[in-house]
């Protein structure tokens with residue numbers, strides 16, 4: 292089923308975790324939320340929402356940190372326990388998607404962001420590309436559904 296040409300490979304800094312990711316992004320974003328800033332140690336992160344069905348860990352056993360978003364969803368952040376490189380996130384209400392950290396790919400150069408999101412917490416020293424639409428939180432239709440009451 293999987294066409295080798297659309298399988299992208301990636302992994303963590305120390306090389307213990309390797310993955311394969313098939314399929315195309317459904318939403319490509321630069322996230323400026325405080326959680327992403329804290330976790331990355333940077334002003335924002337580049338992520339692509341990819342079909343979870345096309346993703347598999349090819350080597351190693353990543354660690355998981357389960358946190359909660361403002362909307363109350365559980366967010367599982369998956370990373371290497373040895374070198375701490377972030378790999379992807381998964382939101383409890385959309386198990387069909389993963390938010391891949393594109394800079395963990397062996398070749399992240401193809402990535403084209405659709406949007407800057409959570410610019411309400413973008414840092415004043417950061418320079419956003421004016422050609423990429425900016426949203427205080429999510430653009431219409433891209434927020435994750437909240438947890439069922």
Ligand SMILES: [Zn+2]
Pocket residue numbers: 303304305306307308371372373374375376
């Ligand atoms: Zn590692």
Ligand SMILES: [Zn+2]
Pocket residue numbers: 322323324325326327328409
């Ligand atoms: Zn974020």
